[in-house]
Amino acid sequence: MHEWALAEAVITAASEIAEKEGLKEVTVLKIKVGELQQIELDILEFALSQLKPDKFKNTKINIKIDKAELRCRVCGHQWIFSKEELDKNSAEAIHFIPEIAHTYIKCPKCGSPDFEVLRGRGVWLESIKGVR
């Protein structure tokens, strides 16, 4: 349920940008959600719909899922994150704080926890369109 906290962050950040850009109404909000965090999209969408202020009343919210791609810093191996390879508790911990991945995920080739998340980490604001 911490999708609500993330939704609040998205709405707050988008409102700040709309204000800065002088938008009277926001028509499209594009959000990217990384798979590593295993966000429950239904909850995120519901939270966004409940939290959006008047300026976002008719906003089309477009959520794109971004596959989580990891690269080992030791051997260079690159792989796609799969939730199925984790037990419930590990998956839940990564859901709250994606960096916890360094505790529970190892490079499938060399076993190192020293990897970078190339893409698909958290929730990102991609673009915002509106009427001035």
Place this chain on the structure above:
Amino acid sequence: MGDPRISVVNERLKEIRNIIAVSSGKGGVGKSLTASILALALVKKGYNIGLFDLDFTSPSTHIILGIEGVQPREEKGIIPPKVHGLEYMSIVYYTSNYALPLRGEDVSNALIELLSITKWGKLDFLIIDMPPGIGDATLDIIRLIKNIGFLVVTTPSQLAFETVRKLVTLLKELNVRIIGVVENMKMNKSEFIQQQVKSLRVAVLGGISFDAKIEKSIGNTVSLLKTSFAKELEQTLEKLGF
């Protein structure tokens, strides 16, 4: 376009009257012990207190305070459990005491994530146990928390103080409030550190004698508050008017 989490950090902290980062240039000077006992002493005085362990790779306040078997509650964010009278947040809830090897960018990301999803109650003080040095966590805390004050811990060692000098200089350059410097593990009446701190034009909050018995009190908050360490730290609080 960017990371939306930063926009909500100050909203999450808006009901906290004072935020104190317990920090040092070096590890092993007693930051975590100071942060933990400071939090307990303030609870004893009747304040609403939160303790946030930001030392992600080497957290230890949960061991000092004997905290286990509790988890944050989810409610449109995460709500830290109340233990020993204080709201307590640490990464150990999620790592189960396994190692968490993190590079700088990951430290920043984990820190921003926790600041943006943790819902603190109405607090008089939030005490933050910082990792040593002037790396990512320190820079992020300075960048993200506008009204923060630093309580700096050193030992009588010249080596520890040289790193503290750099930390204090950086904080002053960035116009960050420095509450003062505590000298921990004092073995004699030398005034060397006090003079050095004064020359930096920073408040000397006092000294805490080396407490050889404190190890026996680790994990027991009642016993911790009876140590000479706690008693001398409480005298420091008196000086601060807390």
